[in-house]
Amino acid sequence: MQKLVVIGAGMATGRLLEHLFEADPAAYEVTVFNAEPRGNYNRIMLSPVLSGEKSYAEIVTHDDAWYTANKVTCRFGERVVAIDRDRKVVTGERGEVPYDKLVFGTGSDPFIVPCPGHDLDGVVAYRDLDHTNRMVESAAMPGARAVVIGGGLLGLEAAAGLRLRGMEVTVLHLSGHLMDRQLDPAASYLLQKDLERRGIAVMTQASTKAIHGDGHVAHVELEDGTELPADLVVMAVGIRPSARLAREAGLEVGRAILVDAQMRTSDPDVFAVGECVEYAGHLFGLVAPLYDQAKVLAKTLLDEEDAFAVREVSTKLKVTGCDLFSAGDFAEGEGREDIVFRDPSRGVYKRLVIEADRLVGAVMYGDTADGNWFFGLIKDGTDISEMRESLIFGPAYQGGAAQDPLAAVAALPADAEICGCNGVCKGRIVEAVEGGATTLDAVRAETKASGSCGTCAGLVEQIMSVTLGDDFVLPAAKPVCPCTDLTHEDVRRLIKARELKSQPAVWQELGWNTPNGCHVCRPAVNYYLLADWPLDYRDDPQSRFVNERNHANIQKDGTYSVMPRMWGGITTPDELRAIADAADKYGVPTVKVTGGQRIDLLGVPKEQLPAIWGDLNAAGLVSGHAYTKGLRTVKTCVGTDWCRFGTQDSTGLGVKLEKMLWGSWTPHKVKLAVSGCPRNCAEATCKDIGIICVDSGYEIGVGGAAGMDLKPTEPLVKVVTEAEVFEWVVAFMQLYREHAKYLDRPYKWLAKVSLDWVRETLADPAERAALNERFAISQSVYQYDPWKEHTAAEQERRYQPLADLTLEAAE
Amino acid sequence: MNWIDIGALDDVPLRGARLVKTHAGCVAIFRTGEAEVYATSNTCLHRGGPLSEGIVHDRKVTCPLHNYVYSLETGEVVGPDAGRIATYPIRVEDGRLLLDGDAVGKRSAA
Numbered sequence: 013m014q015k016l017v018v019i020g021a022g023m024a025t026g027r028l029l030e031h032l033f034e035a036d037p038a039a040y041e042v043t044v045f046n047a048e049p050r051g052n053y054n055r056i057m058l059s060p061v062l063s064g065e066k067s068y069a070e071i072v073t074h075d076d077a078w079y080t081a082n083k084v085t086c087r088f089g090e091r092v093v094a095i096d097r098d099r100k101v102v103t104g105e106r107g108e109v110p111y112d113k114l115v116f117g118t119g120s121d122p123f124i125v126p127c128p129g130h131d132l133d134g135v136v137a138y139r140d141l142d143h144t145n146r147m148v149e150s151a152a153m154p155g156a157r158a159v160v161i162g163g164g165l166l167g168l169e170a171a172a173g174l175r176l177r178g179m180e181v182t183v184l185h186l187s188g189h190l191m192d193r194q195l196d197p198a199a200s201y202l203l204q205k206d207l208e209r210r211g212i213a214v215m216t217q218a219s220t221k222a223i224h225g226d227g228h229v230a231h232v233e234l235e236d237g238t239e240l241p242a243d244l245v246v247m248a249v250g251i252r253p254s255a256r257l258a259r260e261a262g263l264e265v266g267r268a269i270l271v272d273a274q275m276r277t278s279d280p281d282v283f284a285v286g287e288c289v290e291y292a293g294h295l296f297g298l299v300a301p302l303y304d305q306a307k308v309l310a311k312t313l314l315d316e317e318d319a320f321a322v323r324e325v326s327t328k329l330k331v332t333g334c335d336l337f338s339a340g341d342f343a344e345g346e347g348r349e350d351i352v353f354r355d356p357s358r359g360v361y362k363r364l365v366i367e368a369d370r371l372v373g374a375v376m377y378g379d380t381a382d383g384n385w386f387f388g389l390i391k392d393g394t395d396i397s398e399m400r401e402s403l404i405f406g407p408a409y410q411g412g413a414a415q416d417p418l419a420a421v422a423a424l425p426a427d428a429e430i431c432g433c434n435g436v437c438k439g440r441i442v443e444a445v446e447g448g449a450t451t452l453d454a455v456r457a458e459t460k461a462s463g464s465c466g467t468c469a470g471l472v473e474q475i476m477s478v479t480l481g482d483d484f485v486l487p488a489a490k491p492v493c494p495c496t497d498l499t500h501e502d503v504r505r506l507i508k509a510r511e512l513k514s515q516p517a518v519w520q521e522l523g524w525n526t527p528n529g530c531h532v533c534r535p536a537v538n539y540y541l542l543a544d545w546p547l548d549y550r551d552d553p554q555s556r557f558v559n560e561r562n563h564a565n566i567q568k569d570g571t572y573s574v575m576p577r578m579w580g581g582i583t584t585p586d587e588l589r590a591i592a593d594a595a596d597k598y599g600v601p602t603v604k605v606t607g608g609q610r611i612d613l614l615g616v617p618k619e620q621l622p623a624i625w626g627d628l629n630a631a632g633l634v635s636g637h638a639y640t641k642g643l644r645t646v647k648t649c650v651g652t653d654w655c656r657f658g659t660q661d662s663t664g665l666g667v668k669l670e671k672m673l674w675g676s677w678t679p680h681k682v683k684l685a686v687s688g689c690p691r692n693c694a695e696a697t698c699k700d701i702g703i704i705c706v707d708s709g710y711e712i713g714v715g716g717a718a719g720m721d722l723k724p725t726e727p728l729v730k731v732v733t734e735a736e737v738f739e740w741v742v743a744f745m746q747l748y749r750e751h752a753k754y755l756d757r758p759y760k761w762l763a764k765v766s767l768d769w770v771r772e773t774l775a776d777p778a779e780r781a782a783l784n785e786r787f788a789i790s791q792s793v794y795q796y797d798p799w800k801e802h803t804a805a806e807q808e809r810r811y812q813p814l815a816d817l818t819l820e821a822a823e
Numbered sequence: 824m825n826w827i828d829i830g831a832l833d834d835v836p837l838r839g840a841r842l843v844k845t846h847a848g849c850v851a852i853f854r855t856g857e858a859e860v861y862a863t864s865n866t867c868l869h870r871g872g873p874l875s876e877g878i879v880h881d882r883k884v885t886c887p888l889h890n891y892v893y894s895l896e897t898g899e900v901v902g903p904d905a906g907r908i909a910t911y912p913i914r915v916e917d918g919r920l921l922l923d924g925d926a927v928g929k930r931s932a933a
Contacts, residue, residue: 067902152869528838531878531885531892554838558876558887566887570873814841814852814920815829817927 016040016313017102017111019092019257023464024286024302025117026052026074031310033082039314042084043109045102048140049089051079056299056433056464058144062173068141085109095261097279113313116258116269116277116284120251120297125161129223135245138170150244151177154568158182159232159242161220163190165327167248168207172334174246175212182240183207184218184232186249194327194338198354199361199377206334206359253288253295266290273319275309285309291320298325299433299464326387326432335376337383340390341365342373353404362404369397382406384471385420388428421474430471433464438475445479452476493532495524500536500753507540513548515541515555529555536754539641542677543749546790551677559639562811563798564621567614574600574613574624576633577674580648580666580686581609590631598624608645608683610636622808625799634797641755642677643684646670647695651688651705660705662688665734669703672738673745675795676787679752679761682745697724700758701741710737714744715759715767723759726767729774739784743774746783749790824912825924832858832918840875840884845927850911851875852920853895855882861895862913862922868906 016032018025021044029042044051052074060066079086087104094103095114102109122137124130134150136143147170150156156179160171163185175181183190189200190207204214219235223245232240253268264270264278268290275283285305287296296302304320311318326339342365344350353362358378364386365373370393374386385407389396402409407420426439436459444458452473456462462469477484491497498506503522512518518537519528529537538555553561564572576591591611595603601615616624625635638644646669649655651662666686673684685696686703696702698718702725704711709732713725729740747770752761762770774780801807835841835854842865843850849865851874861882865875872888882895892901898910912923 069902154870527881530880530883531890534878534880554836554879557878562876566873566876568870568888570871809834810841813844813849814834816844817827817829817922817924818844818846 013038013041014112015110016042016113016115017109018042018044018115018117019102020044020117020119020286020288021046021048021050021052021074021086021088022117022119022286023052023055023073023299024119024306025115027303027306028115028117028285028309029074029082029084031307032313035310035314037082040113042082043111044079044084044086044088045090045092045104046086046088047091048142050141051075051086051088053141054464055140058138058141059169059173061141062144062147062170063176064148064173065176092257095257097261097282100281112281114282115309116282116288117286118254118257118284118288120287121254122247123250123252124247125220125249127220127222129225129229130247132223132225132229132245133227134225134229134243135223135247138166138246138248139251147174147244147246148177151179153243156180156243157241158244158246159184159240160246160248161232162246162248162250163187163214163216164193164248164250165191167246168203170246170248171207171212172210174244175210179244180213181211182213182215182242184220184234185214185216186219188216190214190216191336194375195336195377196342196363196375198352198363199336199338199375202359202361202377203334203336251287251297253290255288258284258288268295273308273321274312275305275320276312283309283312292322294322298327300325300435303434303460323435324387324391326383335378335380337376337380338374339383339387340371340373342375348372351400351404364404366396366400369395369400371396371403382408384429384432384468385424387432388424391429392427418474418478421471422478430475431459431461431464431468434460436461441472441475442479445476450476450480450484492536493530495526495529495533496522498522503537504540504544504751504753507537507544513541513545515552535560539677539679539754542794543679543790546793551794560641562618562621563625563635563639563802564616565639569615571615571617572621573638574616574621574628575606575610575636575638576628577636577670578610579670580646580663582648582663582667583611587631587633590628590633594624594627597627606638608638609647610638610645612638618811619813622803622811626803629797629800629803635799637674640677641680642675642682643670643673644681645683646673647683647685647699649686649688649693651686655688657691658688658705659707660688660710662686662694662703662705665703665705665710665737666694668734669738669741672742676745676749676791677794678745678749679754680757682748682758684741698722699725701725701744703737703741708732710734712737712740712744714770715762717757717759719757721759726762728767728771739780740774742787743780743783744770746787746790747773750783750786825928826914826921827924829920829922832860832915832920835860835920838879840877840879842873842875843922843927847909847911847927849873849875850922850927851884852913852922853879853884855879855895858915860913860915860920862911863893863895863898864908864910866908867891867893868900868908869904874908 054071054073057071090104090106092104100111122139136146151174158174158179158181160167160183163183171181171183189197190204221235222233223229224231229242229245232242255265255269258269259265269284269288271277271284271289271291275285277284286302308318308320349366351364360378362376371389396403424438428438430436430438440459441461444455449455449458462472492500512521534555538552541549542551559565564574598620600613604612606612646666648663648666652658653663682700684701685694685699687694687696688705696704698716702713711730712728714728716725717723748758829843835852837854840851840853850862851865853861865873867874867886869891870888872886874884876887877884883892885892894901898908900906911926914921
């Protein structure tokens with residue numbers, strides 16, 4: 013067996029070893045050196061790890077078991093110090109290893125702007141897990157501020173991740189617009205707006221002069237004199253191929269290690285793949301060509317013919333909610349024409365660049381569904397003169413009427429690229445499916461399609477659907493959590509069908525693999541049980557998130573906020589006096605008027621909660637449930653009481669609705685509003701349920717959102733009387749309570765079951781009556797003031813320490 | 824060992840926790856089973872979240888602020904993050920909770 017030594021456990025060498033072991037597991041005895049103290053993981057997915065959407069464990073591509081199974085000697089956490097090509101020996105920090113064949117996969121080093129202060133503590137690059145962990149650590153400091161230098165792909169992913177972790181983030185970009193290598197200024201403008209909407213500050217044409225601080229970074233100084241306070245500075249300005257070791261070993265090196273199309277360096281027994289490679293004047297940073305190289309090198313090492321070729325690559329940004337796509341060349345130039353589509357209110361922009369009847373570039377923002385189709389046209393150099401008129405509308409509009417998305421997928425040619433990261437075309441996926449791969453996981457295992465950044469998973473499923481026809485069942489949604497393989501929908505269905513009425517019954521009967529769940533499934537199961545069996549099941553405070561257990565919202569310093577209900581946003585001088593007295597008596601640091609038309613008292617320690625609630629109760633105020641997945645507020649305008657435009661008693665209606673719905677638990681929080689006329693002063697059209705009063709009655713809208721997503725309500729029904737409003741609103745609430753997945757707001761639930769289905773269900777008067785009746789049963793149990801209950805002595809004790817040993821005399 | 828009676832077992836709800844103030848700082852008392860209890864530092868290593876307010880599952884607790892998970896047996900962070908919080912000897916006798924006073928007192932002197 014020949015000895016193969018690989019320097020660097022990255023995505024390219026990982027893929028190389030996979031191909032090698034797959035083709036001939038007995039060909040080589042492999043040793044892998046890696047400077048990082050771990051094996052290969054999916055570096056593309058560091059951004060979701062940074063933002064907290066994924067854990068490190070989820071992005072590991074080759075675990076210890078894999079290396080063991082393939083008999084790889086792992087020298088992780090060990091740097092290679094020298095290579096002696098005459099003796100064919102690699103020298104690591106802990107000793108020598110001889111080789112027959114040697115592979116460089118040394119990757120690249122982040123480029124650090126050599127400004128004064130770049131070596132201060134708190135200045136990090138964004139390249140590997142250690143960097144990511146340091147950024148997560150910095151983000152943990154309350155009120156921490158980050159400056160990200162570099163507004164390219166990596167910098168923006170870093171910025172978005174840090175922002176999601178709660179940091180104040182500013183992005184500095186040297187050029188005039190973000191991602192200037194992938195986007196034109198118009199698309200970049202939309203991107204910048206989206207980022208700013210998330211609270212990320214963007215400064216373009218910003219040149220860093222120096223980083224200041226005493227040991228640790230304190231602020232960043234720009235050339236124009238601006239000073240930005242910072243606890244963390246992330247350098248994401250680019251990468252440099254890591255070729256020092258190769259140069260010292262006497263290999264030919266240009267900007268990176270020079271290789272031929274077989275990935276061979278100037279030494280016939282030494283090869284290189286990945287970001288450390290220069291081939292025909294090209295350097296490589298995206299994963300797709302790296303994987304191509306890995307495939308070629310595997311063949312070369314097994315003495316098979318293959319040659320690497322540079323191909324077009326497309327780009328996507330992995331920032332949840334920012335949809336952008338760019339491919340090809342979109343610079344303006346002689347003989348080039350643009351086709352542009354803009355829909356500013358939807359934030360959609362598409363630009364196609366055409367030269368000599370061929371598509372040469374495409375930039376899309378906001379709606380990137382057709383990206384792969386355009387990318388195919390660019391790669392193939394298809395003559396587009398025939399379809400030019402409707403080209404920008406995508407494949408669905410070619411050749412007649414609009415088609416459904418499946419038809420568009422069916423129309424793609426076999427060589428249309430589906431997975432850009434892994435270079436998998438439609439034909440390869442169809443082949444795998446016809447060969448028996450009938451699940452997404454199976455297709456992924458066989459073709460690698462959707463295995464890296466994952467954005468093409470939906471497309472792969474559509475191809476499977478087209479190929480398998482009726483045999484294809486869309487894969488089940490994600491399990492609730494690692495405690496079970498069942499989805500939320502399964503659990504809800506089984507709780508009803510098998511009449512499971514306790515949490516232990518759910519864990520046992522449905523085969524939970526943990527003794528009593530976890531923080532993810534426990535609150536969900538607790539909700540499903542109390543929603544389905546209000547009379548049989550008792551709410552379990554130990555399965556509640558802290559806010560719902562303590563009936564107050566925990567704040568970042570461990571104190572709580574207290575918010576009494578103000579029915580329909582109406583209050584009285586007596587109530588206000590009671591609130592003011594309580595704020596004085598308990599030294600409440602912050603009194604805030606909220607967007608839900610009530611008053612929040614922030615900064616109350618847990619021990620004082622029962623006492624302050626008792627005082628507020630005495631003035632007739634009850635819990636506002638501002639902490640629950642339940643009814644929050646009903647916002648109103650003054651309606652016919654005062655307003656000269658009011659058409660109905662919107663205030664009265666809001667108060668009645670709130671008195672009817674308060675106390676109910678729901679899958680997620682529910683907010684209502686009632687506006688007295690279409691001028692909509694109560695902002696009813698972005699609420700979960702919003703009512704607009706008109707002369708002839710009431711328009712009930714549902715499924716609005718004004719949080720992470722912004723979405724107007726859609727009309728549910730128009731009714732004439734207040735009684736009908738109550739009947740419909742309660743029926744809608746109960747339908748949502750009985751069917752939605754825990755933590756889905758109504759708009760998310762509606763997107764799954766469709767508004768049409770809800771309308772159809774509620775159109776039946778008998779169904780509405782039954783839903784109203786079930787809601788009333790639930791309210792008979794759950795409509796009570798928890799504050800009142802918890803000021804009682806036996807409950808009040810819960811809010812005090814079990815014991816205070818500091819009061820006893822010290823020894 | 825210097826066992827101090829800190830209260831009744833039933834004062835701590837099953838799969839719940841209570842707080843004890845000590846010279847070594849706040850200690851969280853967790854009840855993971857009918858008569859199974861653990862005592863650890865109340866303070867999450869991440870942002871100081873009060874662990875006694877977390878959801879208790881198996882022999883673990885999840886911090887209520889940002890979902891760090893700790894093993895109550897070792898005090899180690901479970902999962903990709905790393906770190907360890909202090910744990911303290913505690914036992915149940917005749918329905919009473921006994922905490923080791925030396926363990927929670929000594930640390931204050933250090």
